[in-house]
Amino acid sequence: MASVSAAQYGKDNIRVYKVHKDEKTGFQTVVEMTVCVLLKGDIETSYTEADNSVVVATDSMKNTVYIMAKQHPVTPPELFGAIVATHFVETYKHIHSAEVKVKVHRWTRLTVDGMPHPHSFFRDGSETRTVEATAIEGNGISIRSAIAGLLVLKSTGSAFHSFYRDEYTTLPDVYDRILSTEVDCGWKWNIFSNINEVESAVPKFDNAWEAARKITLDTFAKEVSPSVQNTLYKMCQQIMAAVPEIAAVDYSLPNKHYFEIDMSWHKGLKNTGKDAEVYAPQSDPNGLIQCTVSR
Incomplete structure (x- = not known):
């Protein structure tokens, strides 16, 4: 007899850009990320019985990431990843584990006429800062x-x-x-x-x-x-x-x-x-x- 031994699903390549505007100085700070969300839990019947009632739509995951980015800080990425992962485990009772991968792309502030420019940036390399935050129900949050x-x-x-x-x-x-x-x-x-x-x-x-x-x-x-x-x-x-x-x-x-x-x-x-x-x-x-x- 065949049975599902492991299953997860989610939304990958969620592109997010957030700008923070300092009203006092006029300076703006930008963060660009690519986010992946993967969920585990009581979802076997979606595979074995075509039971979509246990499926949190991946489009909903995408929307959640955008809303979390609006409502919470996105820096450092460890915190943002943990916030998003915790949200899924706490919001959906049948979801017991949420893994959130955050890749932060480099934007470096331009220097113009010897001064840092308030709102202009350049990509100075392909290096990224990445985070994997996993919230597991009853077992805390692991972060790499x-x-x-x-x-x-x-x-x-x-x-x-x-x-x-x-x-x-x-x-x-x-x-x-x-x-x-x-x-x-x-x-x-x-x-x-x-x-x-x-x-x-x-x-x-x-x-x-x-x-x-x-x-x-x-x-x-x-x-x-x-x-x-x-x-x-x-x-x-x-x-x-x-x-x-x-x-x-x-x-x-x-x-x-x-x-x-x-x-x-x-x-x-x-x-x-x-x-x-x-x-x-x-x-x-x-x-x-x-x-x-x-x-």
């Missing part, structure tokens, strides 16, 4: 904060050698290489009992994001890296030391490879080893290094 899409590169100061070798190995030891990756760094907070605890932690969310970003960039730039694995672990250690309220830190770092181009066939032109200056950026395949460090 993250930095995603932060593309970094160092032209020297990285090595990879003395790795395992067998009959499948062709990669030579490298003592100086280009290191580039697109950072996805997340940190999971200790469980919050309720929305009041989340509200009390509001100042910590921005501070943790700033600390994680600074540690990531500083460590990447300063360390002579023996491997992505070891550099990643050192980043995790530092973030956990800086933010005592988090339970775990995780990284996912894909290698963005740049290969030397042998030009010796053209009049003996040297462009390998210490003479390398021109490289061929590679799209795939690529290495992917992942790790979670917990207390």
